[in-house]
Amino acid sequence: MNKREQDLLNRIKEESETVKVPNSLEPGDVETLLKNRPKKFVWKRAHIVAAACCLLACGLAYGMMKESDYISHVERDNYTREEGESFSNSGLTTAKDYEDVYAYLEERMNEMNARSYDGGAEKIEDSASGDMAGQAVAEDSASMNLMAGEAGEAKTAAVAETADYSETNVRQEGVDEADVVKTDGRYLYTLRDNGRAVAIVDTKNGLEQAGEAELDDDYTIREFYVNSGRLVLVGEIYREEKTRGGWYMGQSNTFSVTYDLSNPKKPEKIGEVTQSGSYTSSRMAEGHLYLFSQYCVDTYGGIEARDTEGYIPLINQSLLPESDIYLPATKQAYMYAVISSVDMNKPEEAKDSKAIFTDGGNLYVSNQNIYWYEDRSWYTGDTVIRRLSYENGKLNAEASGMVGGYIHDSFCIDEYKGNLRVITTEKDTNSVYVLDKNLKVIGSIEGLAEDERVYSARLLGDVGYFVTFRETDPLFSVDFSDPKKPKIIGELKIPGFSEYLHFYGEDMLLGIGMDVDEDGFSTNGVKLSMFDISDNTDVKEVQKYVMKNVYGADVMYDYRAALIDVNKNIIGFSVHGGNGENYCVFSYDTDNGFVCLMDETVNGNGYQTARGVYIDTKLYVVKGNIIEAYSMKDYQKVDDIIL
Amino acid sequence: MKCDAVKFAGMYEEIYRDLYRFALCMMKNPQDAEDVVSEAVIRGYERVHSLKKEEAFKGWMFTILSRMCKKKLAAMAKTRTAHEAEFFERLEGGSGEDGMNLSLDVRRAFAVLSEEEQMIVGLSVFGGYQSKEIGEMLKLKSGTVRSKRSRALSKMSVILAPAEADSQAAYY
Numbered sequence: 001m002n003k004r005e006q007d008l009l010n011r012i013k014e015e016s017e018t019v020k021v022p023n024s025l026e027p028g029d030v031e032t033l034l035k036n037r038p039k040k041f042v043w044k045r046a047h048i049v050a051a052a053c054c055l056l057a058c059g060l061a062y063g064m065m066k067e068s069d070y071i072s073h074v075e076r077d078n079y080t081r082e083e084g085e086s087f088s089n090s091g092l093t094t095a096k097d098y099e100d101v102y103a104y105l106e107e108r109m110n111e112m113n114a115r116s117y118d119g120g121a122e123k124i125e126d127s128a129s130g131d132m133a134g135q136a137v138a139e140d141s142a143s144m145n146l147m148a149g150e151a152g153e154a155k156t157a158a159v160a161e162t163a164d165y166s167e168t169n170v171r172q173e174g175v176d177e178a179d180v181v182k183t184d185g186r187y188l189y190t191l192r193d194n195g196r197a198v199a200i201v202d203t204k205n206g207l208e209q210a211g212e213a214e215l216d217d218d219y220t221i222r223e224f225y226v227n228s229g230r231l232v233l234v235g236e237i238y239r240e241e242k243t244r245g246g247w248y249m250g251q252s253n254t255f256s257v258t259y260d261l262s263n264p265k266k267p268e269k270i271g272e273v274t275q276s277g278s279y280t281s282s283r284m285a286e287g288h289l290y291l292f293s294q295y296c297v298d299t300y301g302g303i304e305a306r307d308t309e310g311y312i313p314l315i316n317q318s319l320l321p322e323s324d325i326y327l328p329a330t331k332q333a334y335m336y337a338v339i340s341s342v343d344m345n346k347p348e349e350a351k352d353s354k355a356i357f358t359d360g361g362n363l364y365v366s367n368q369n370i371y372w373y374e375d376r377s378w379y380t381g382d383t384v385i386r387r388l389s390y391e392n393g394k395l396n397a398e399a400s401g402m403v404g405g406y407i408h409d410s411f412c413i414d415e416y417k418g419n420l421r422v423i424t425t426e427k428d429t430n431s432v433y434v435l436d437k438n439l440k441v442i443g444s445i446e447g448l449a450e451d452e453r454v455y456s457a458r459l460l461g462d463v464g465y466f467v468t469f470r471e472t473d474p475l476f477s478v479d480f481s482d483p484k485k486p487k488i489i490g491e492l493k494i495p496g497f498s499e500y501l502h503f504y505g506e507d508m509l510l511g512i513g514m515d516v517d518e519d520g521f522s523t524n525g526v527k528l529s530m531f532d533i534s535d536n537t538d539v540k541e542v543q544k545y546v547m548k549n550v551y552g553a554d555v556m557y558d559y560r561a562a563l564i565d566v567n568k569n570i571i572g573f574s575v576h577g578g579n580g581e582n583y584c585v586f587s588y589d590t591d592n593g594f595v596c597l598m599d600e601t602v603n604g605n606g607y608q609t610a611r612g613v614y615i616d617t618k619l620y621v622v623k624g625n626i627i628e629a630y631s632m633k634d635y636q637k638v639d640d641i642i643l
Numbered sequence: 644m645k646c647d648a649v650k651f652a653g654m655y656e657e658i659y660r661d662l663y664r665f666a667l668c669m670m671k672n673p674q675d676a677e678d679v680v681s682e683a684v685i686r687g688y689e690r691v692h693s694l695k696k697e698e699a700f701k702g703w704m705f706t707i708l709s710r711m712c713k714k715k716l717a718a719m720a721k722t723r724t725a726h727e728a729e730f731f732e733r734l735e736g737g738s739g740e741d742g743m744n745l746s747l748d749v750r751r752a753f754a755v756l757s758e759e760e761q762m763i764v765g766l767s768v769f770g771g772y773q774s775k776e777i778g779e780m781l782k783l784k785s786g787t788v789r790s791k792r793s794r795a796l797s798k799m800s801v802i803l804a805p806a807e808a809d810s811q812a813a814y815y
Contacts, residue, residue, distance in 0.1 A: 035648045
């Protein structure tokens with residue numbers, strides 16, 4: 001955590017010290033309550049103002065905690081890579097039997113029991129991040145954003161998009177990604193606010209609901225696909241169960257439910273696959289769905305070796321064979337990344353499944369490979385990468401390797417011509433690595449941009465660009481034409497930073513980020529930048545647009561929130577500011593720079609994030625149950641529907 | 644662990660203020676916060692025998708509390724219009740009688756976060772936990788917790804950024 005973040009936490013803490021705890025929650029009252037606890041307990045509120053002296057005590061307690069709980073970064077240096085530590089073997093070794101797996105969990109439980117939550121012993125994490133944690137790893141394993149691909153293809157995609165409707169903004173052409181809003185050119189599909197149904201809306205004669213795919217109460221749909229006449233819902237099933245530790249814990253299973261869309265008025269359910277763990281992400285390529293979940297074994301509640309169902313992943317209720325479980329790179333683990341492929345012609349079964357037993361990680365999928373990267377920077381300063389090929393639904397572990405530092409997001413890891421290029425932040429500097437197909441480092445540049453961290457990256461063929469930030473925003477250009485000797489060929493310094501980069505036609509690179517004061521502290525609003533990259537040794541910021549009073553945009557965290565089409569010359573995304581959420585559309589040209597075509601309130605305050613999609617000449621702003629249609633000629637509202 | 648009401652109350656005394664403040668930031672309503680803390684206390688007490696070490700009590704209670712908040716919020720989401728309206732009313736011009744005692748800035752800052760972000764920030768501030776521990780409680784990777792916390796804080800900073808003097812006036 002950096003100082004600024006720490007200051008914020010402290011400030012929240014201080015400002016919360018005025019909070020009065022209700023009398024009924026005072027220890028004496030609680031003790032009485034517990035002693036006299038009836039079998040079926042009914043809490044009675046005591047609406048009495050608490051004595052002010054309690055506040056004083058709180059304040060003191062806080063002050064003391066602050067001192068002891070946050071650790072300097074000094075300790076971090078004690079956690080360096082272990083000498084001779086080998087994961088190249090363990091990284092891709094499968095379990096011999098379930099007991100093999102159990103040993104890692106047992107190690108974990110031993111550590112947990114030995115640990116004191118309050119004591120000073122367990123200070124690894126923020127000691128690792130004390131100084132370094134400003135560089136929080138920007139990965140959204142739990143929800144989104146997990147994916148990237150060859151930027152070369154991305155450019156092609158952006159330029160070549162001539163279809164009359166928009167598709168989800170994916171990194172990799174040929175690898176589809178799920179989202180909360182989709183269109184097939186006539187129907188709009190939107191995930192309802194309650195997360196249990198996808199509504200199908202016909203746009204042919206104004207907006208009109210045609211049909212719906214709805215699941216049972218304990219299902220939560222996270223996102224979905226509309227692909228080749230199939231609607232595939234993905235998400236998790238949550239049930240609360242009594243654990244062995246004797247207390248209740250929610251158990252999540254990940255599902256894919258597939259519908260045939262021959263009749264959009266009545267989508268027909270044709271298959272379901274479930275696997276252990278909560279949903280992390282998914283991809284669809286060449287007629288196969290790839291489903292990723294994160295399964296945490298309940299080491300808290302305790303498990304027993306003979307009770308395999310308590311710690312081995314289940315795929316459609318069957319135990320995953322030990323030969324499909326890869327052992328972790330660490331000495332102990334409690335989490336699996338579970339991966340299943342589902343053939344869209346047989347959506348009721350998993351074609352292949354693997355589990356990587358690990359301490360957590362993220363994934364990136366190229367056209368041929370799934371890369372599982374495990375950030376261990378908080379204690380060893382490195383990231384372990386494992387490669388699984390996925391041709392036609394068949395999953396195979398291929399290689400394992402390691403780079404220094406951590407990977408900011410999936411745009412910082414990129415496969416090109418069989419090599420993998422990786423941009424990392426390592427301690428106080430940044431590095432560029434090139435790895436061969438065996439994931440051995442064959443080229444590198446280390447020690448870049450001291451005291452800054454990577455904010456965003458885009459790689460295109462032989463050239464890559466990345467942005468680091470502390471006070472100003474250097475945009476680096478890297479020449480990868482000789483993979484063994486990557487070279488920094490350009491560096492542009494401007495205030496603020498870009499969180500998302502997108503190639504915008506020939507020789508242009510669009511950056512969306514925050515404008516920051518020269519002091520590097522206060523943000524002025526969301527910023528659009530256009531970089532001229534025609535001479536990649538001398539990149540220039542040719543235009544800039546700052547949206548004042550806007551504190552964020554979803555696109556900075558999730559690239560799927562962007563609607564960017566070079567041919568139509570539109571850059572659309574929703575922003576959050578003092579007035580709530582607005583949807584904005586910009587055009588760009590050399591003479592006028594960024595021109596705001598539309599800035600309209602997004603209605604609806606549901607949980608789903610807003611998306612813009614277009615069909616022909618209409619732009620649809622969709623947020624959960626509410627769809628609003630705008631003409632793309634004048635960006636006036638022409639229609640809406642509340643589902 | 645063997646534990647009677649006296650001992651439980653003793654351990655609870657060390658942490659109850661933070662439990663309540665965490666619950667308040669999550670539930671945004673003093674009554675709901677009070678309810679959820681009391682329910683967590685009951686649940687904790689009923690299962691305290693499964694706890695192996697006293698030192699783990701705080702983390703264990705925060706885990707129980709955060710899960711109960713989550714569950715309660717999910718249940719509320721089904722009837723959330725009323726709840727939310729009430730909350731925003733409080734934001735806009737609540738009177739001093741609402742028992743919040745939480746600065747308007749902090750409330751506003753929490754309001755811009757997703758539930759998960761609120762939980763992560765809440766556990767950092769009131770539990771004093773590091774990302775690894777929060778990750779275990781919420782079943783997230785520590786890297787994810789760090790990045791989410793970082794994002795959450797940058798969102799909050801927009802609201803909490805103005806000079807300290809302003810925020811003092813915003814108390815009620």
